[in-house]
Amino acid sequence: MxxxxxxxxxxxxxxxxxxxxxxxxxxxxxxxxxxxxxxxxxxxxxxxxxxxxxxxxxxxxxxxxxxxxxxxxxxxxxxxxxxxxxxxxxxxxxxxxxxxxxxxxxxxxxxxxxxxxxxxxxxxxxxxxxxxxxxxxxxxxxxxxxxxxxxPIMGKGLIPADLDTWKQRRRVIAPGFHALYLEAMVKVFTDCSGRTTEKFEKLLDGERSRGGDAIELDLEAEFSSLALDIIGLGVFNYDFGSVTKESPVIQAVYGTLFEAEHRSTFYIPYWKIPLARWVVPRQRKFHYDLKIINDCLDGLIRNAKDSRQEADVEKLQQRDYLNIKDASVLRFLVDMRGADVDDRQLRDDLMTMLIAGHETTAAVLTWAVFLLAQNPSKIRKAQAEVDSVLGQERPTFESIKKLEYIRLIVVESLRLYxxxxxxxxxxxxxxxxxxxxxxxxxxxxxxxxxxxxxxxxxxxxxxxxxxxxxxxxxERFQLQKESEGIEGWAGFDPSRSPGALYPNEIISDFAFLPFGGGPRKCVGDQFALMESTVALAMLLQKFDVELRGSPESVELVTGATIHTKNGLWCKLKRRSNGH
Known part of the structure; x- marks a missing residue:
């Protein structure tokens, strides 16, 4: 993240x-x-x-x-x-x-x-x-x-934190992304992705009643809503429901995201001018949006603390995450013994994970579909794997391990974008x-x-x-690549990190950095990559996808991430083989 x-x-x-x-x-x-x-x-x-x-x-x-x-x-x-x-x-x-x-x-x-x-x-x-x-x-x-x-947005969250704060918070947050938590999150990934595919099916039913067989959608916007729902449930047990509805909190989250983007691309920091937050309309709106989100997060933090069940890290990691009502990172942070922290720091941690976790997933899914849509043979290969591994079932923690080609599509998209x-x-x-x-x-x-x-x-x-x-x-990630005489580089070797779900900086000896590397590497990398795999697999399981226009019509812009200027407009049809 x-x-x-x-x-x-x-x-x-x-x-x-x-x-x-x-x-x-x-x-x-x-x-x-x-x-x-x-x-x-x-x-x-x-x-x-x-x-x-x-x-x-x-x-x-x-x-x-x-x-x-x-x-x-x-x-x-x-x-x-x-x-x-x-x-x-x-x-x-x-x-x-x-x-x-x-x-x-x-x-x-x-x-x-x-x-x-x-x-x-x-x-x-x-x-x-x-x-x-x-x-x-x-x-x-x-x-x-x-x-x-x-x-102004993340405070002393894990990303912008000074070194001392980072060391303290990393020790507390990293254990929250443990194996049993990630296994439980697969149900969150599939439930939220299921909402998205059901929405598409209803739209297709409506189109069919009018004699059509395809719908046109901005998949970048749809992936953005999906990613927001997943991060809300997985990090602080809050259902934004943004795939199917709108609310003041959802609008505030997107307003904050847009402002972060604006500040990254506007070269005069006018928001630092005294009184700007009251005089400039967009700055007034930003602080209004931030208050809505903070009020929401403060309420969730209070509720979590009121129902605190203090335990050591080892016991927290051994909870029955598949069957407890609240498996969120917030629950883990609040219940951790000896990790008492003020509400402001918890709010900063949650806001950081909300903003960062949302951006990456929406972007990687957008570019994965963009690349696949130009390569019909690779779509067919991906769908064949989905059919073989999943059939008509939803992904599970175990089946994600078998969706090798889908996972490689995700990381190749992160390599190119x-x-x-x-x-x-x-x-x-x-x-x-x-x-x-x-x-x-x-x-x-x-x-x-x-x-x-x-x-x-x-x-x-x-x-x-x-x-x-x-x-x-x-497919490039399945092959070993020798260093070819490059002194100081060990080449690309999948066996260097046995059991890894995804190629990483260890396998590539830092030639591939989808989530950074070293001590300050993204703490939520497995979460983000697994949710992307589930979402992409469930999309391809039910639908054929093609770009509405030519690839050249998809214009690129960058801010916090690389994304499109006017959305990724695609045509969706039900799978031609009846899935």
Whole structure:
């Protein structure tokens, strides 16, 4: 869940709150990056909006030239011999930042300095360097200015928390996602997914009565509602019922999500201006929405505390989760002996899991369907597995293990569309980064305070570590890949993490980071991946899916996650084989 919102602060204000050149790095709808060609079928399906291509350096405008002069004067020597991508400020308008980072990665290598005006960033696109940052030296880095954006929403929740708070809360929260809890959650996943498929069936019945056999739906919106219902029940035992109804709480949750997105993509932090929360209409609405959610969460926390049944962690993990009325994470946190915590911290924990857990699932399901709809043979292969494993039954904890191809579709979707495309860290002390593949063998010394962009997007599509990096090939995760002489990288080996339901950073030696890695890896990764598997399997069990328009009509935008501009509009029909 940590990864799901890590990119919210890309456009946040500077360390001292003043506007700086780097604050123009907001993410928008884009034109295709220069590396596109007809061979890159999976990625070329996205049509992006921009009126002009990236201009060569010779044609850069006065603003670009002034920016680069300032860069060379103020930060040119601060990172030694590291390759430099002198960014044109104009490159940042109208195209997602991660597209430009990919272009510069191919040009300058796996570790380079990105300089805009007085501010320089280090961009990392290499698993050897990423492992050094996230696992081997995790506590030499923090989240930088992430808390500036997230603090009003998540407070001291697990993602933006300072190191001391994080260590304390991680010890308490991580045990809540234990095996018996996840097994019990499969029923939540199937019940909520069942609501969604039943809704689709009723719509199809209505269409059939009018002589039609297909319905058109925005599946991104439907997946968003489904994910909200699941996270509400699984985390704090509250049924939003958003698949079938609307309520003030549901509207407040979406309002808060939209505001978080707005703050991540609007480069002037006007909400910090005194009186803005009362004068600016959208800020008044945001604080109104936040109050509705907080009141709801406060009530749930009070109810949980009033019925507290204190126990040690081991006994909590051995409860009969399949048969108790409330199997939520909130119940676990409240009942844990010796983990007394104030209501505000619990509220921050729940809000963090609500926002982060919702975003990832909705996004991965959206892009999984987008990719499948362009590959009918892969849909048929997935449906054949669903028919063989499930028949007409709903998934169970055991059957999820047998839905291997569905699980691989989910992780391949996360490889091509990582959520988010960037992770951010800031060096707390002087650090020597490895040079990475084809980099300086002596590495690069970076001073304390250096901001680092870990480009998950570049990592997942690196031509050095992946075959056919831009193609949708779920089967790739079944094969071992040797390191091919890349010093410091162990290659891809599924046997490295025996029993794992999903490929992870251990199997790929940090070439694949669907949920981060190291100590601050997402605590809810298994929850999110299992719910995605269940939802996708139940959709394909009953329906055939195709895009309403061409793949090129699906426009891409980014904020907290990579998502569509106008929804993922699809045609749904009942399975032609009668399922």
């Amino acid at each position: 940590e990864a799901a919102v890590s990119s919210l602060h890309l456009s946040s204000p500077g360390i001292h709150g003043s506007l700086r050149t780097s604050d123009f790095m907001f993410l928008g709808v884009s034109k295709p990056p220069s590396f596109l060609n007809p061979k890159l079928k999976a990625f070329a399906a996205i049509r992006c909006q921009s009126t002009s291509a990236k201009e060569p350096k010779a044609k850069r405008n006065l603003l670009d030239n002034a920016s680069n002069l300032l860069t060379n004067f103020l930060s040119g020597g601060s990172l030694g011999s590291m390759p430099v991508a002198e960014g044109a400020v104009s490159d940042l308008f109208g195209r997602p930042l991660f597209f430009s980072l990919y272009d510069w990665f191919l040009e300058h290598g796996s570790v380079y300095k990105l300089a805009f005006g007085p501010k320089a960033f280090v961009v990392v696109s290499d698993p050897i360097v990423v492992k050094h940052i996230l696992r081997e030296n995790a506590f030499s880095f923090d989240k930088g200015v992430l808390a500036d954006i997230l603090e 990582p959520q988010p495309p960037l992770l951010i860290r800031r060096a707390l002390e002087e650090v020597v980064l490895p040079g990475g593949y084809k980099g300086d063998k002596d590495g690069y010394t970076i001073p304390a305070g250096t901001d680092i962009f870990i480009s998950v997007y570049n990592l997942h599509r690196s031509p050095y570590f992946w075959d056919q990096p831009h193609d949708f090939v779920p």
